[in-house]
Amino acid sequence: MNRPSLNIRIPSSCLETTKIFERPSTEYIIYQINAENELHASKVGHSFSLDAFLSDLPKDQCRYALRKISYMNPDTGTPMHKNVFYSWSPGGATETSQELYSEARERVLLGDVFKEYFEETVEAHDYDLIRDNDLLNRHREWSP
Template sequence: METSSSSGIAVNSECIDVFQSLKIGKKVKYIIYKLSDDKKSIVVEKQSAAGSYDEFTSDLPSDDCRYAVFDFEYKVADGDRNKIVFYAWSPESATIKSKMIYSSSKEALRKTLTGVAVEIQGTDFDEVSHEAVQEKINRV
């Protein structure tokens, strides 16, 4: 099954399968998605079963856009919690063309990822820092 966006870019079925491994199977800690080389579909670039948050953010390119999902763990007064966080990563140094394609294709992927609790728009690493995401989760 492939879903298409308003930009005509399809979501590869592997994107959904890997997301289910994160959401239900808890076999994946984070997923980074990118546009395929031919710019016709969204594909899985990387998945990690045990990556830390620092490892995750270091896997985001400083000069190109990506989408990502992270199974975010945090502490509250009565214990530990998890929320699935979706990231639309669009750094300032990415090309305008890349930003436009990623922006117009985001909803196609986002609609297929049922169970995401929080969405983060990041243009620099401060906006996707653990503290910034924790603060947004606390407001949800």
């Protein structure tokens, strides 16, 4: 089996799209590595719905995502959010794709694109992990 290339390029257009995540109206951004080994945003979600987010994660292809998790501060009742980086690697994805995304993950996380935008990372292999009530409850309980 041929090993995928780890020479992932992050074009300036990807950096510009990621800045959109700072806007209150942007709830999530889905990223993919294209055939030229460039990381780019494939979807920007503006109105949050867990089902919409999940439908934008293909069941047979790997992706990365930034997502705002909204919750209420249990002490003050103030609306809060936490930014989460997802590494999506479903069982239906090819082994080559899973390996590429797994090995490129650290470069992407530590590079200039994401490091200032997320507070937690989640590795997910199926939709149920993202839907998991314990995970969502944990996000609701975070304090600033």
